[in-house]
Amino acid sequence: MIAINPIEFRLNRITKAYGKLQVLGGLSFEVKTDRIVAFLGPSGCGKTTLLSLIAGLKTPDSGEILGMENKTLSYLFQEPRLLDWLTVAGNLSFVLKGRLSGEELTKRIDYYLQHMEMLAYRNVYPRRLSGGQRQRVAMARALAYPSRLLLMDEPFKSLDLGLKYELINRFLGLWASEPRTVLLVTHDPKEALLLADEIYVLSEKPAQIKGYHQISVPQAQRQLTDLALLQLEQEIIRELIEQ
Amino acid sequence: MRKRSLLAFFLVGLLLLSNTLMAREETTVEVMVLSGVTGLSFLPLLEEKPVIEPGIKINYTVISSPDQMRAKIISGEADIATVPTNLAAILYNNGIPVQLAAITNWGVMYVVEQGSRINSWTDLRGKTIGVTGKGSTPDILFRYFLTAHGLDPERDVQIQYYPTPVELAHLAIAGKVEIATLPEPWVTEVMSRNPGFRVCLDYQEEWERLEQRKESYAQSALVVQTALAQKHPDFLRKFLQQAEAANNWVVKNPAAAGELAKTHIMISDAAASAAIPRCNLRFKEAATVKAEVEYYLAKLLSFQPQSIGGKLPDEGFYLQK
Amino acid sequence: MKASTCKNNLITLGSLLVLVLGWALAAKQAGKEIILPSPLVTFQHLLGLLSSAHFWRHLSATLLRGLTGFGLSFFMGLLIGLLSGLHPPFKTFFQPWLTAIRSTPSMALILLALIWFKSNAVTLFVTFLVVFPIITQNVSEGLQQVDPQLKELARLYQVSTSRVIREMYLPAILPYLATGAAAGLGLTWKVMIAAEVVANPPLGIGTQMDLARIFLQTAEVFAWTIVVIMISLFFDRLLTSLLRRRLFYWE
Numbered sequence: 001m002i003a004i005n006p007i008e009f010r011l012n013r014i015t016k017a018y019g020k021l022q023v024l025g026g027l028s029f030e031v032k033t034d035r036i037v038a039f040l041g042p043s044g045c046g047k048t049t050l051l052s053l054i055a056g057l058k059t060p061d062s063g064e065i066l067g068m069e070n071k072t073l074s075y076l077f078q079e080p081r082l083l084d085w086l087t088v089a090g091n092l093s094f095v096l097k098g099r100l101s102g103e104e105l106t107k108r109i110d111y112y113l114q115h116m117e118m119l120a121y122r123n124v125y126p127r128r129l130s131g132g133q134r135q136r137v138a139m140a141r142a143l144a145y146p147s148r149l150l151l152m153d154e155p156f157k158s159l160d161l162g163l164k165y166e167l168i169n170r171f172l173g174l175w176a177s178e179p180r181t182v183l184l185v186t187h188d189p190k191e192a193l194l195l196a197d198e199i200y201v202l203s204e205k206p207a208q209i210k211g212y213h214q215i216s217v218p219q220a221q222r223q224l225t226d227l228a229l230l231q232l233e234q235e236i237i238r239e240l241i242e243q
Numbered sequence: 244m245r246k247r248s249l250l251a252f253f254l255v256g257l258l259l260l261s262n263t264l265m266a267r268e269e270t271t272v273e274v275m276v277l278s279g280v281t282g283l284s285f286l287p288l289l290e291e292k293p294v295i296e297p298g299i300k301i302n303y304t305v306i307s308s309p310d311q312m313r314a315k316i317i318s319g320e321a322d323i324a325t326v327p328t329n330l331a332a333i334l335y336n337n338g339i340p341v342q343l344a345a346i347t348n349w350g351v352m353y354v355v356e357q358g359s360r361i362n363s364w365t366d367l368r369g370k371t372i373g374v375t376g377k378g379s380t381p382d383i384l385f386r387y388f389l390t391a392h393g394l395d396p397e398r399d400v401q402i403q404y405y406p407t408p409v410e411l412a413h414l415a416i417a418g419k420v421e422i423a424t425l426p427e428p429w430v431t432e433v434m435s436r437n438p439g440f441r442v443c444l445d446y447q448e449e450w451e452r453l454e455q456r457k458e459s460y461a462q463s464a465l466v467v468q469t470a471l472a473q474k475h476p477d478f479l480r481k482f483l484q485q486a487e488a489a490n491n492w493v494v495k496n497p498a499a500a501g502e503l504a505k506t507h508i509m510i511s512d513a514a515a516s517a518a519i520p521r522c523n524l525r526f527k528e529a530a531t532v533k534a535e536v537e538y539y540l541a542k543l544l545s546f547q548p549q550s551i552g553g554k555l556p557d558e559g560f561y562l563q564k
Numbered sequence: 565m566k567a568s569t570c571k572n573n574l575i576t577l578g579s580l581l582v583l584v585l586g587w588a589l590a591a592k593q594a595g596k597e598i599i600l601p602s603p604l605v606t607f608q609h610l611l612g613l614l615s616s617a618h619f620w621r622h623l624s625a626t627l628l629r630g631l632t633g634f635g636l637s638f639f640m641g642l643l644i645g646l647l648s649g650l651h652p653p654f655k656t657f658f659q660p661w662l663t664a665i666r667s668t669p670s671m672a673l674i675l676l677a678l679i680w681f682k683s684n685a686v687t688l689f690v691t692f693l694v695v696f697p698i699i700t701q702n703v704s705e706g707l708q709q710v711d712p713q714l715k716e717l718a719r720l721y722q723v724s725t726s727r728v729i730r731e732m733y734l735p736a737i738l739p740y741l742a743t744g745a746a747a748g749l750g751l752t753w754k755v756m757i758a759a760e761v762v763a764n765p766p767l768g769i770g771t772q773m774d775l776a777r778i779f780l781q782t783a784e785v786f787a788w789t790i791v792v793i794m795i796s797l798f799f800d801r802l803l804t805s806l807l808r809r810r811l812f813y814w815e
Binding site: 310313317333334337338339377378379397401402403404549550552 | 595596597598682683764766767774775776778779780781
Binding site for chain 3: 073081085086095
């Protein structure tokens with residue numbers, strides 16, 4: 001059953017260029033609350049720029065972004081971006097201390113670490129962790145942070161397959177218990193298929209929307225071997241290749 | 244005709260030969276004096292540079308800093324030099340081959356003040372005083388006198404040291420220093436160029452009062468490298484005579500000496516002429532004033548042993564006639 | 565591990581022994597104590613110094629001034645360095661001043677300060693000026709090295725500026741600060757003594773060194789020199805041990 005969600009934010013004819021290079025060539029779409037929306041496209045097509053604009057790190061050359069005022073957001077990067085001199089728990093409290101304190105802070109940290117199965121490492125320094133473990137901590141941090149939106153920029157890119165799917169499952173578990181609007185940028189169709197409610201396929205620079213797909217099956221029930229998903233994957237790959 | 248040119252040729256050759264022979268024999272003696280009183284007493288020699296003995300060339304240099312002088316003596320650059328007497332003792336006691344040839348002048352130290360608040364040594368309590376010649380006579384005697392009056396030089400007064408009297412004098416003239424210890428002729432120089440200054444304390448008076456001696460303290464000395472004394476004793480004897488004569492001439496002709504002072508030691512002629520009577524210029528060969536020198540050195544030894552090198556110099560220190 | 569440090573210690577000992585022997589030979593060659601005193605005589609003078617009351621007064625005066633000067637440099641350097649790192653316009657503003665100070669020879673600073681200040685202030689002033697640019701430079705560089713990705717992270721997660729400074733910048737610049745502090749501290753003693761020799765404050769090691777020189781007590785000058793070397797080593801070790809424990813604990 002698809003709930004009718006209110007609109008989280010909307011983009012109207014967003015363009016962005018770096019010097020002579022036109023990166024975004026007029027994008028318009030809207031994102032509904034608590035939906036996971038994926039942006040698929042070839043590497044370097046401007047997906048990261050799109051996220052930067054939404055996050056407010058950069059301003060568009062033309063067009064407007066509506067509904068993003070005063071919204072708190074979490075960000076999950078391709079690299080873990082942990083502070084080496086803080087413990088795992090310390091890294092989480094670094095971002096959380098501004099919003100929570102005392103017992104509430106500790107409880108929230110422990111809760112998210114547990115769900116990422118990193119609670120045992122709460123007092124360990126990042127240098128001692130593997131790449132996958134560090135990304136788990138980063139995800140715990142992003143989710144623990146009480147935000148309306150979560151922006152993820154190719155967060156699974158550097159993980160091997162086994163770790164990737166493990167992390168995707170953990171993510172979905174936490175997201176289900178505390179839903180929020182999620183934007184996922186990726187080049188891997190499988191990630192989009194497992195995670196997203198809506199998928200936008202973007203073209204090469206200047207990026208424009210080439211395809212749009214909705215998946216009505218709840219994430220928990222999806223399998224990569226499902227026929228419907230496999231067919232969708234074919235379609236998406238075709239869209240991606242035809243540039 | 245040929246005979247004559249041959250003779251001429253021969254004579255010229257003889258002349259050249261004798262010249263080169265003489266040139267090979269010519270020695271250079273470096274005489275270095277400090278600017279200030281000792282320079283004053285040598286003015287006629289600085290001006291005329293008389294030949295004292297044929298074959299010996301004399302170079303005169305005026306040095307402004309006792310530190311520099313010390314270095315030149317140790318390195319052997321200076322054959323004859325004027326130094327504070329206590330420094331002569333330090334050098335001798337530390338194995339530098341020099342001997343005391345004469346005392347060129349006796350006490351010439353004063354304390355000058357811009358104003359009229361200091362009337363006795365005890366009035367110096369809590370004040371800042373500019374002192375020149377750290378570790379030499381003016382400094383040591385100053386601290387000795389302070390102690391004699393119950394003041395601790397390290398705690399009861401603020402002593403600011405300056406390397407040479409030249410700087411301290413200029414700062415006093417500029418009004419940047421209020422109380423200073425200075426030797427003549429700098430005292431007169433300062434007072435003539437900055438009328439705000441007056442002499443408030445007199446080292447010589449204090450010495451006489453404390454030590455009950457007729458002769459003042461032996462402030463400046465003329466030393467010679469032992470090597471020179473051994474190789475050219477005749478020259479040295481004559482030189483000392485000339486030095487004594489020069490000394491006497493300056494005392495008798497202050498005006499003319501003043502003119503020379505302007506050229507050679509950069510003190511204004513008026514100040515020099517006026518100061519000369521107060522400069523205690525009395526040239527005395529070492530052997531004749533040994534007792535006085537020993538008394539002075541013994542006094543310093545009792546107050547600060549390092550100031551004369553830790554012990555009284557032995558007989559060899561005093562150049563025999 | 566034990567064997568190699570034992571070996572290293574032996575080599576160090578041997579090296580020092582060669583140094584002392586060479587010194588003794590040279591002293592014998594020189595002949596006079598006022599040119600080059602032998603190690604034995606120097607050592608005797610050193611013992612004499614250590615047992616005299618006024619030694620400790622002069623030592624504490626120099627130590628106090630040195631540490632004060634260094635302390636001032638440290639905090640000002642940290643402050644200006646932080647400002648420069650966080651706001652590039654500040655950095656541009658301070659750059660010519662720092663360059664000018666750094667390029668000026670210490671002796672020139674001492675001589676100028678002598679004209680402006682009293683002896684005690686001269687030593688503090690010069691020490692401060694010489695050490696402060698080093699600290700500033702190090703802090704500034706450390707800040708530049710902070711990962712821009714982390715800076716972006718802090719911005720996105722809206723971490724307060726004071727916490728960014730305290731929890732992100734300060735730990736990040738700690739290694740640079742430590743290097744700067746070590747260099748600065750070593751320089752402090754050198755400059756302080758030089759300034760004391762010229763400015764002659766009533767109490768101070770440099771003053772005593774100068775006095776010994778004037779009285780041609782070269783052995784005493786050597787003895788004081790050894791004292792200063794010991795001070796420098798002591799504080800260097802202290803700094804290292806303090807920082808080693810706190811530095812890189814996360815590795």
